Amino acid sequence: MLLIGIVALNVAVLRLNIRLDHMNNQSQQLQAENAALGAKLSAAVSSPRIQALAKARGFVPADPTTIGYVDIAPRGGR
Amino acid sequence: MSGRLANRRIRLLLALFAIVFGATLLRAIWLQGVRAQSLGEMAASQHRTTVDLAANRGTIYDRTGVQLAVGEQAITIYADPLQIRDATKVAPVVARVLRLAPKQVYEKLSDRAHGFVYVKRKADAARAQRLQRLHIPGLGFYPEERRIYPQHAIAAQVLGYAGVDNHGLSGLELALDKPLAGRPGRETLVRDPLGHVLDSIVSRPTRNGSDVSLTIDHNIQATADEVLRETVQKWHAKDGTAIVLDPHTGAVLAMAVAPSYDANSFPSVPRDLQRNRAVTDTYEPGSTFKLVTVAGALSTGLVTPQEKFTLPYEIQVADRRIHDAEPRGTETMSVAQILSKSSNVGAITLAQLLDKNRLMSWISRFGFGRPTGIDFPGESQGIVLPADKWSGSTIGNVPIGQGIAVTPMQMASAYAAIANGGMWTRPHLVERVGDGPPRPVARHRIVTRWIARELTSMLQNVVLDGTGTLAQVPGYHVAGKTGTAAKPDSHGGYSSSKYVASFVGFAPATRPRLVVLVTVDEPQGAIWGGVVAAPAFKAIAQQTLQYLSAPPDAPGQVAATSAP
Numbered sequence: 001m002l003l004i005g006i007v008a009l010n011v012a013v014l015r016l017n018i019r020l021d022h023m024n025n026q027s028q029q030l031q032a033e034n035a036a037l038g039a040k041l042s043a044a045v046s047s048p049r050i051q052a053l054a055k056a057r058g059f060v061p062a063d064p065t066t067i068g069y070v071d072i073a074p075r076g077g078r
Numbered sequence: 079m080s081g082r083l084a085n086r087r088i089r090l091l092l093a094l095f096a097i098v099f100g101a102t103l104l105r106a107i108w109l110q111g112v113r114a115q116s117l118g119e120m121a122a123s124q125h126r127t128t129v130d131l132a133a134n135r136g137t138i139y140d141r142t143g144v145q146l147a148v149g150e151q152a153i154t155i156y157a158d159p160l161q162i163r164d165a166t167k168v169a170p171v172v173a174r175v176l177r178l179a180p181k182q183v184y185e186k187l188s189d190r191a192h193g194f195v196y197v198k199r200k201a202d203a204a205r206a207q208r209l210q211r212l213h214i215p216g217l218g219f220y221p222e223e224r225r226i227y228p229q230h231a232i233a234a235q236v237l238g239y240a241g242v243d244n245h246g247l248s249g250l251e252l253a254l255d256k257p258l259a260g261r262p263g264r265e266t267l268v269r270d271p272l273g274h275v276l277d278s279i280v281s282r283p284t285r286n287g288s289d290v291s292l293t294i295d296h297n298i299q300a301t302a303d304e305v306l307r308e309t310v311q312k313w314h315a316k317d318g319t320a321i322v323l324d325p326h327t328g329a330v331l332a333m334a335v336a337p338s339y340d341a342n343s344f345p346s347v348p349r350d351l352q353r354n355r356a357v358t359d360t361y362e363p364g365s366t367f368k369l370v371t372v373a374g375a376l377s378t379g380l381v382t383p384q385e386k387f388t389l390p391y392e393i394q395v396a397d398r399r400i401h402d403a404e405p406r407g408t409e410t411m412s413v414a415q416i417l418s419k420s421s422n423v424g425a426i427t428l429a430q431l432l433d434k435n436r437l438m439s440w441i442s443r444f445g446f447g448r449p450t451g452i453d454f455p456g457e458s459q460g461i462v463l464p465a466d467k468w469s470g471s472t473i474g475n476v477p478i479g480q481g482i483a484v485t486p487m488q489m490a491s492a493y494a495a496i497a498n499g500g501m502w503t504r505p506h507l508v509e510r511v512g513d514g515p516p517r518p519v520a521r522h523r524i525v526t527r528w529i530a531r532e533l534t535s536m537l538q539n540v541v542l543d544g545t546g547t548l549a550q551v552p553g554y555h556v557a558g559k560t561g562t563a564a565k566p567d568s569h570g571g572y573s574s575s576k577y578v579a580s581f582v583g584f585a586p587a588t589r590p591r592l593v594v595l596v597t598v599d600e601p602q603g604a605i606w607g608g609v610v611a612a613p614a615f616k617a618i619a620q621q622t623l624q625y626l627s628a629p630p631d632a633p634g635q636v637a638a639t640s641a642p
Contacts, residue, residue: 017276071597071629
């Protein structure tokens, strides 16, 4: 019985190791995909790309003289 | 009779058992005692494999969290030519999938002198997997990380490049190679006869490279890159540099060099283009250097900003006659006007009052003649002739920015100190490495707050009604200085056709948010800093101030449209 128990335990450990190996591979794959998606996102938010797309759609940079700024700093009083 | 026969048979059987047992024992001793080590090694080699686990290279981010350099999974394909059955059939298939030249692939696959050849390092993962599914005997595959630069040409010279072995070869990739590279791990895999992994024993854990955050803002960098590229194209110039600095922290917000290139194609780019000229190259600054002369004269108390000097058009210094840029009669100019009108004669007059030793100490105080200490490899210290090696005419050259060579970074830092109330701050590109705290920044005072304020006021006049009117930014007070310097020629003199045009300044002048320096090397058609470089300053400053939501300090002010 003891022998059967030891064998069963070893088989269980081996199965776990095989699963662990699969999961490690999966984890690496996901990390790689994540990095690739991150790079795609980074390229997508690239300023020159967005500016070129905006120009192609007829957008023009905002006229700096028409931009208003609101001063939200508290003035005197309580 | 039959009992004796039985005994004999039993003894025979016993002897047989003894022989078999003895033989088994001897075999066991042979296998477990004598051959134990070699057999153990053979067994281990059949079901145990030790592999190096490559560490992922850290990502480089800009200050807004956008990735500038990142690792992407690729697959390296190798071959054992001895196991390739028919290279003439395999080569075209491999070449088609990997988009390689068939002849080149055939040469590798038919090279039976070697048992290992690379077919393609760091191939596109999708293509490699397509090839892998064809199960061609003799081909092997393993994953590797490939460095890519998603922003392409943005800050290409600053980032540098990490090569095939994932180690930095230039730029920040080289300077930060140690933290970025990490440390590879090692693992032993135990496999069953079918190749399934039964156990993995990590003998050395992998330490992935640390991520690095830069002070660069990719939006500001893109603006600087674009404006500089257009300026260099417009004036058919050899090259140009632009720097945008935060004067209070010393953070480099942008560092552009034109012409530029796509960082992903680094290996095929000429070395000349790969240099980050803003840090590694020097130029004679010309009139932008007059700031040092005037700062020295004011700080030592020899003159006041409103003190007036009667200045002829020309001045004799030893064996040289030096004159102002534009012909004029003898004029009376204040110290402030000397700077705003960029008078060579006036600057030399102030330098003569100061004397060469004191001028040298001010040059050193502003950081010229030694590296700024920016965290970028290969920084030049510039060229400053020691006072004991000056000739009689040197006092007529150096105060107006001739006979001295500085890096664009040194010049931008000097103006940043004035913008920062007289406090020089070491420029830096790296904000933090990994989860560590921001790196400490060295700073020291070079002029008093009062002197910095006076110099700012003079520099404002340069832009309001001096040589730098094309640098005016609507809605903002701008302080700055133009520079136009003839380049030294090979005969020890100065070229009459090759110039460096520059402009360096800061805005808003009353509460500076950024310092911008632009240099344009060998412009054609116009040579003046106020005509060639000042508009580039304006374009970069205007867009960046808008991007930073910097409130205007001169509402209603309209910019000049042409030089005076």
